[in-house]
Amino acid sequence: MRIYECADYRAMSRQAANIISAEVISKPDCVLGLATGSSPVGAYEQLVEWYKKGDVSFKETRTVNLDEYRGLAPDHEQSYRYFMQKNLFDHIDINPENTNVPNGLAEDVDAECARYDRVIEELGGIDLQLLGMGHNGHIGFNEPADSFPLGTHVVNLTESTIDANKRFFASEADVPRQALTMGIRSIVLARRVLVVVSGRDKADIVRRAFLGPVTPQVPASILQLHPDVTLVGDRDALSELMRGGAAL
Ligand code: GLP
Numbered sequence: 001m002r003i004y005e006c007a008d009y010r011a012m013s014r015q016a017a018n019i020i021s022a023e024v025i026s027k028p029d030c031v032l033g034l035a036t037g038s039s040p041v042g043a044y045e046q047l048v049e050w051y052k053k054g055d056v057s058f059k060e061t062r063t064v065n066l067d068e069y070r071g072l073a074p075d076h077e078q079s080y081r082y083f084m085q086k087n088l089f090d091h092i093d094i095n096p097e098n099t100n101v102p103n104g105l106a107e108d109v110d111a112e113c114a115r116y117d118r119v120i121e122e123l124g125g126i127d128l129q130l131l132g133m134g135h136n137g138h139i140g141f142n143e144p145a146d147s148f149p150l151g152t153h154v155v156n157l158t159e160s161t162i163d164a165n166k167r168f169f170a171s172e173a174d175v176p177r178q179a180l181t182m183g184i185r186s187i188v189l190a191r192r193v194l195v196v197v198s199g200r201d202k203a204d205i206v207r208r209a210f211l212g213p214v215t216p217q218v219p220a221s222i223l224q225l226h227p228d229v230t231l232v233g234d235r236d237a238l239s240e241l242m243r244g245g246a247a248l
Pocket of ligand 1: 035036037038039040066067131132133134135138139140141161165
């Protein structure tokens with residue numbers, strides 16, 4: 001695993017955007033696995049800036065997002081489709097047809113999950129998967145569980161995830177209780193994985209994910225088995241991984 005310890009969120013975002021743009025420049029039709037949440041927003045901003053300067057083009061790039069809330073329409077302000085449009089897609093030259101987000105409104109969710117796995121397979125898998133990390137170690141919306149869920153599936157969000165995400169909604173009651181998420185298989189089969197983490201509140205889970213046992217109770221710990229993971233974090237988020245002394 002490569003680790004980049006950055007001074008702050010801005011430097012972390014710039015470093016992550018560098019890695020993503022290098023992928024897009026060296027393989028213009030690459031498949032990017034994309035993430036939502038506050039961690040990747042700065043990297044998206046940086047990519048938009050470089051696109052506007054003419055330094056990178058997404059004309060041929062294909063994307064698959066990790067997850068979507070169940071029950072939210074694409075134009076709902078808290079849906080992940082809306083997030084992606086607002087933070088990235090609307091500002092770059094990507095072909096809308098080449099962007100994929102699970103359909104949160106699908107009536108037959110099992111069919112939608114199967115369709116999403118087929119989309120990823122037909123794209124030939126993911127070249128670079130961008131990931132944030134939840135406080136309980138979730139990646140995408142793969143919550144702690146007794147086993148690693150393999151394919152795209154519907155998940156009941158944990159109280160801690162609902163609590164962490166309520167800041168984006170008018171009230172906690174408005175936070176959807178379920179989501180559709182890519183499974184662990186598509187994530188570990190990605191050729192490269194890029195994890196972005198920021199803030200002191202992530203320090204403990206970062207240490208447990210990368211130095212603790214590999215267990216589905218900490219979904220991100222599976223990344224220890226991946227051959228090409230790059231972790232880009234600010235000093236606060238990496239503080240326990242790099243310098244923490246206590247036993248796990
Ligand atoms: C959500 C997303 C995850 C994301 C996590 C962390 O639960 N489904 O993909 O990694 O939030 O979010 P943040 O980056 O805001 O801490």
